[in-house]
Amino acid sequence: MTTPDPYSELIESVAEALVEIVGIDERKAFHQVRLSDRPGYGDLSLPLLRYTRTLNIKPDQLFESLKSKINSKTNLLSDHQLVRGYHNMYIDESKLALALSNTLREYGRLEPPKTRTPMVLVVEHTSANPIHPLHMGHARNTSLGDTLARLLKARGHRVNTRFYIDDVGRQMAVLALGVKLLGGDPLGMAKRLDMKPDKLLGYIYSITHLLLDIHKLTQSINDPAASEEEKLYYIRERDKLAARLVAVSQEAPGEIADKLIDAFSKLKETKEPEREVSEIMRSYENRLDEGIVSLIRETANASLKGFRETLSKLGVEFDNWDWESDLVWTGLVSKLIEEASKSPYVTVHKDALAIDLSPAMDEQEVREKIKIPKALEIPPLILVRSDGTTLYTTRDMAYTLYKFRQTGANKVVNVIGADQRLPQIQIRLALYLLGYKREALNTIHYAYEIVRLPGMRMSSRKGVFLGLDEVLDQTYNVALSRVEEKSPDLPLDEKEKVALKIAVGAIRYTMIATDPMRPIEYNVDRATNLDSNSGPYLQYTYARANGILRKAGEPDWDRIDYRAASDPTRRGLLIAAAQTPYYAAKAADDMEPVLLANHLLKLADRFNSWYQKDQVIREKEEETRNFKILLTIIVREALGMGLDLLGIPKTPRM
RNA sequence: GGGCCCGUAGCCCAGCCAGGACAGGGCACCGGCCUCCGGAGCCGGGGGUCCCGGGUUCAAAUCCCGGCGGGCCCGCCA
Numbered sequence: 109m110t111t112p113d114p115y116s117e118l119i120e121s122v123a124e125a126l127v128e129i130v131g132i133d134e135r136k137a138f139h140q141v142r143l144s145d146r147p148g149y150g151d152l153s154l155p156l157l158r159y160t161r162t163l164n165i166k167p168d169q170l171f172e173s174l175k176s177k178i179n180s181k182t183n184l185l186s187d188h189q190l191v192r193g194y195h196n197m198y199i200d201e202s203k204l205a206l207a208l209s210n211t212l213r214e215y216g217r218l219e220p221p222k223t224r225t226p227m228v229l230v231v232e233h234t235s236a237n238p239i240h241p242l243h244m245g246h247a248r249n250t251s252l253g254d255t256l257a258r259l260l261k262a263r264g265h266r267v268n269t270r271f272y273i274d275d276v277g278r279q280m281a282v283l284a285l286g287v288k289l290l291g292g293d294p295l296g297m298a299k300r301l302d303m304k305p306d307k308l309l310g311y312i313y314s315i316t317h318l319l320l321d322i323h324k325l326t327q328s329i330n331d332p333a334a335s336e337e338e339k340l341y342y343i344r345e346r347d348k349l350a351a352r353l354v355a356v357s358q359e360a361p362g363e364i365a366d367k368l369i370d371a372f373s374k375l376k377e378t379k380e381p382e383r384e385v386s387e388i389m390r391s392y393e394n395r396l397d398e399g400i401v402s403l404i405r406e407t408a409n410a411s412l413k414g415f416r417e418t419l420s421k422l423g424v425e426f427d428n429w430d431w432e433s434d435l436v437w438t439g440l441v442s443k444l445i446e447e448a449s450k451s452p453y454v455t456v457h458k459d460a461l462a463i464d465l466s467p468a469m470d471e472q473e474v475r476e477k478i479k480i481p482k483a484l485e486i487p488p489l490i491l492v493r494s495d496g497t498t499l500y501t502t503r504d505m506a507y508t509l510y511k512f513r514q515t516g517a518n519k520v521v522n523v524i525g526a527d528q529r530l531p532q533i534q535i536r537l538a539l540y541l542l543g544y545k546r547e548a549l550n551t552i553h554y555a556y557e558i559v560r561l562p563g564m565r566m567s568s569r570k571g572v573f574l575g576l577d578e579v580l581d582q583t584y585n586v587a588l589s590r591v592e593e594k595s596p597d598l599p600l601d602e603k604e605k606v607a608l609k610i611a612v613g614a615i616r617y618t619m620i621a622t623d624p625m626r627p628i629e630y631n632v633d634r635a636t637n638l639d640s641n642s643g644p645y646l647q648y649t650y651a652r653a654n655g656i657l658r659k660a661g662e663p664d665w666d667r668i669d670y671r672a673a674s675d676p677t678r679r680g681l682l683i684a685a686a687q688t689p690y691y692a693a694k695a696a697d698d699m700e701p702v703l704l705a706n707h708l709l710k711l712a713d714r715f716n717s718w719y720q721k722d723q724v725i726r727e728k729e730e731e732t733r734n735f736k737i738l739l740t741i742i743v744r745e746a747l748g749m750g751l752d753l754l755g756i757p758k759t760p761r762m
Numbered sequence: 763g764g765g766c767c768c769g770u771a772g773c774c775c776a777g778c779c780a781g782g783a784c785a786g787g788g789c790a791c792c793g794g795c796c797u798c799c800g801g802a803g804c805c806g807g808g809g810g811u812c813c814c815g816g817g818u819u820c821a822a823a824u825c826c827c828g829g830c831g832g833g834c835c836c837g838c839c840a
Contacts, residue, residue: 139780146783155782157820192783237840277840460838485764485836493838500840527834529766557767558834590802610802622775625767627833634774638802641775641788648802655800698779706776709787720795720804740799762802 111215114184114207115686116693121181122152122197129174130159143687150189150196151683157193171195201673204686205735208742213665218745220692220753222264229265230511231257233523234419234426235272238411239283240310242418243573244559244630245525251619251755252556253523254424255701258753263696268515271426272507275408276433277500281389283309284404285381286316288388289371290364292403294410301361304577306414309407311360312368318353319372320381322346386495393497395437404433418577422612423755430510432503440506441498444542445491453541455488462488468537477549478536489534501531505539512547519550521699526555526625554699556624561631576615579635583611586636587644591762598761609757610644616755617643620701641709643756649712650751652719653744654760660725660737668738669731677722678739681714685739688746692753701754708750715743 123137132140142153154174156167163170171190178197179185184207186200211218233253236246253269261267274280287294290312298305325346329339357365375381391397392404412429419425435441448454448463455464465486468474480486491502511520524532532553540548561574587610591603598606615635622628638644673682688707695704724740727733751758 136780142782144783145786149783153783157782161820194783274840279840458838462838479766487836490838495838497838499838504840525834526767528840530835531840555767560833594800594802623768626775627768629774637789639789640802642802644802648800652800652803659799702776706787713787716803717805719799723799725799761800 111211111217111219113218113221113689114204114211115683116221116690118182118184118199119152119690122154122178125174125177125181126154129170129177130163145680148191148196150191150194151199152197154195155193156190156195160193167193199683201679201682202670205670205673205682205738205742208682208686209665209668209670209738212741212745218689218742218749220259220262220689220696220749223693223697226264226266227518228268228516229260230268230270230515230517230520231260231523232270232272232511232520233257234415234424235274235524236415237274237279238306238309238408238415239279239313240411240573241304241306242415242576244576244579245573247422247576247579247615248556248559248619248624248628249523249525250419250422250424251616252554252624252701254422254755255616255620255753256521256523256554256699258755259692259696259699259701259704262753263693268428268517269426270428270430270511273408273412273429273431274500275404275431276389276393276436276498276503278385278389279313280404280408281385281392282316282320283313284388284392284400284407285385286312286368287407288403289316289368289375292406294407295413298410301364303361304414304417305410306412306418307575307577308361308364309411309414311356311364314356315353315360315365315368316372318349318356319369320385322349322353323372323376323381325349390495390497392433393436418580421580421608422616423757428514430507432507435503435506435510436498440510441503444506444509445498445502447542448491448538451542457488457490460490460494461492462490463538463541464488465534465537465541468541471540473545473549474537474540478533478540480533480537486530486534486537489538501535501538504531505535508535508539508551509544509547512550517550519552520547521552521554523554523556526557529553529555554624557627559628559630561629574630579615579632580611582632583614583636584608587611587614587638590638595761602761606759606762609759610638610647610762613643613647613751613756614638615643617646617705620754621705623702640713643754644762646708646712646747646751646756647759647762649715650744650747650758651760651762653715653740653747656719656724656740657737657744658760660733660740663734663737663741664730665734665738667731668734669729670735672732672735673739675722677714677718678736681711681718681743682739684711684714685742685746688750692750695753704750705754708747708754711743711746711750715747 119141122141123134126132126137126140127134140154144150144153156170160167160170168190174195175188184200184203185197187198189196231253234246234250236242257267257269290297294309295305298308301308325342328334329342329346372381375384388400391400395401449461451463453464453467455462465488469480469486474480489501490499492498508520511517536548536551584607588603588607591598591607614637618634673679688711691704691707695701724736727736748758
């Protein structure tokens with residue numbers, strides 16, 4: 109049983125009336141209903157001028173017929189006005205308050221209205237390579253993905269969240285080599301060094317990678333075929349990497365760096381390191397060597413243990429963890445390649461098996477549903493390397509099909525950086541041409557722009573990135589000192605819990621409150637910002653409402669003066685609170701969490717403003733006092749619902 | 763070279779997809795408010811060529827075309 113939502117029903121009534129009178133389609137009608145704060149503009153309004161011409165009707169005639177149609181569908185409106193071509197509607201605040209009061213009495217909470225078209229949805233997000241700790245780029249991915257999942261679930265869809273463990277491929281092989289050189293057992297190593305395993309592995313990966321690159325450059329420098337100019341370039345490059353190696357080595361714990369450098373030199377004497385990496389990669393992908401299999405699985409699992417720890421702080425959990433290697437080992441990938449090789453679109457590109465994607469560009473269906481840039485030349489997608497190993501895009505095609513098959517999903521949403529747009533388009537086009545049209549057209553690349561550090565780009569390969577754990581820690585410390593200052597009487601463990609909630613709120617809010625298409629430049633001040641445009645501000649306002657209610661106690665629900673809602677400040681606050689489920693539903697439908705975040709900010713502003721000038725507990729008149737308590741409850745429930753959906757932890761005190 | 767994305771006050775950002783009524787917030791800045799339900803707050807103030815130029819329209823920050831600036835992508839990496 110879903111809770112009814114008076115405000116959404118009101119919007120729906122207006123939209124339906126518009127559909128019936130003007131004859132536009134429903135989706136469009138919803139967009140035409142304007143919500144306004146400004147006095148004199150109506151609580152809701154419809155611009156009429158755009159219809160009067162096409163319908164050949166006078167504004168006042170249209171206004172009258174809309175008015176009576178709308179009134180036949182809802183009784184929540186008290187007045188309609190025609191002003192300069194706008195149909196302005198005013199909400200009957202007493203009736204709205206009563207309706208919300210009834211909802212809360214019956215269900216005890218607010219929630220977004222359920223969709224009329226529930227679907228099965230997969231949301232794949234985060235999916236960080238298990239070769240280094242999560243950084244702030246992942247924080248954006250995680251926050252968006254987890255929030256989307258929460259919103260869609262609340263909207264009535266069946267949502268399945270998945271994490272793709274990218275354990276096949278060169279990066280993982282490089283890390284495995286490093287771990288092998290250090291004698292294996294990454295988890296034990298982390299324990300001995302008292303360090304998060306993902307962090308330790310991050311160092312091992314960076315150092316190993318640098319050693320390989322330096323080695324390669326050294327070979328180029330010694331190559332007699334190289335010109336003097338080229339040699340100078342290589343030497344400069346090698347010096348840069350060497351400097352980085354020194355920096356990372358100093359930061360790395362224990363004797364890790366020394367041991368690695370030492371073991372790497374020994375390896376060089378007997379074997380070409382690059383060949384060792386390729387062998388690891390190939391024997392893992394083809395499952396030739398159980399020793400390598402357990403080395404890589406153990407290593408990846410150690411990283412994932414660290415990921416889980418961080419993610420659980422952020423309140424993020426996954427329904428499924430999918431190993432990329434399983435897709436290869438169970439034959440899903442090779443089966444797909446086999447199908448592709450029989451396809452009429454198969455071709456050879458640069459001597460490798462590939463699929464020619466250009467025919468898909470002619471399909472109108474494809475152009476419309478997969479957004480293909482008009483003049484984009486899509487290169488053929490290579491499916492298999494000439495050494496027989498597969499590429500990530502090929503495996504991702506198999507994974508896409510896997511996600512549909514495992515869940516019976518209607519749509520698969522993949523939260524992946526915008527920099528991967530082209531390969532993501534290629535994957536969908538290739539699936540389409542192989543006959544998986546439904547899957548191709550219902551796979552959504554939910555793209556977001558990068559998180560930059562001031563002046564530089566994060567690069568895990570170069571060991572340059574802002575770690576999520578570090579940002580969490582810093583924000584936590586700032587929050588803890590604020591809590592100590594503001595609530596000295598809380599017990600210490602309580603203060604710590606609250607400080608963590610604030611840190612999580614600050615980070616998650618920041619990550620979703622900017623349009624995903626806009627790059628974020630990140631400085632630490634911004635992460636630790638607890639001021640008015642922030643998650644903690646919302647948490648603070650929620651705590652404040654709870655503070656009032658703790659002291660005010662339960663209202664007598666049968667003795668509430670709903671007419672007290674007419675005071676303009678209370679009225680504005682009531683309406684804003686009532687809109688919350690509606691905005692949550694819209695945020696889910698449009699897949700734009702920021703819509704809800706912005707609305708909550710406005711609600712919090714209104715509440716704080718009201719709070720300042722209209723005393724609740726000290727109100728003498730009993731029925732008015734009951735109304736004010738009710739209003740506070742409504743606000744608390746609206747904020748609480750919103751915070752839950754955004755994954756920002758609630759705290760009754762802070 | 764080609765493609766995609768972004769360009770709104772000193773700074774950060776809503777609004778653009780679904781064109782309409784004075785372009786909204788926040789930070790910073792200036793001035794007020796704590797014997798008073800939680801001051802992480804509230805009230806007030808200054809600050810704008812909505813990147814530029816055309817076009818469509820009764821109406822353009824919003825749609826179209828052309829520029830400019832920045833980011834990203836164009837690999838048998840992921």
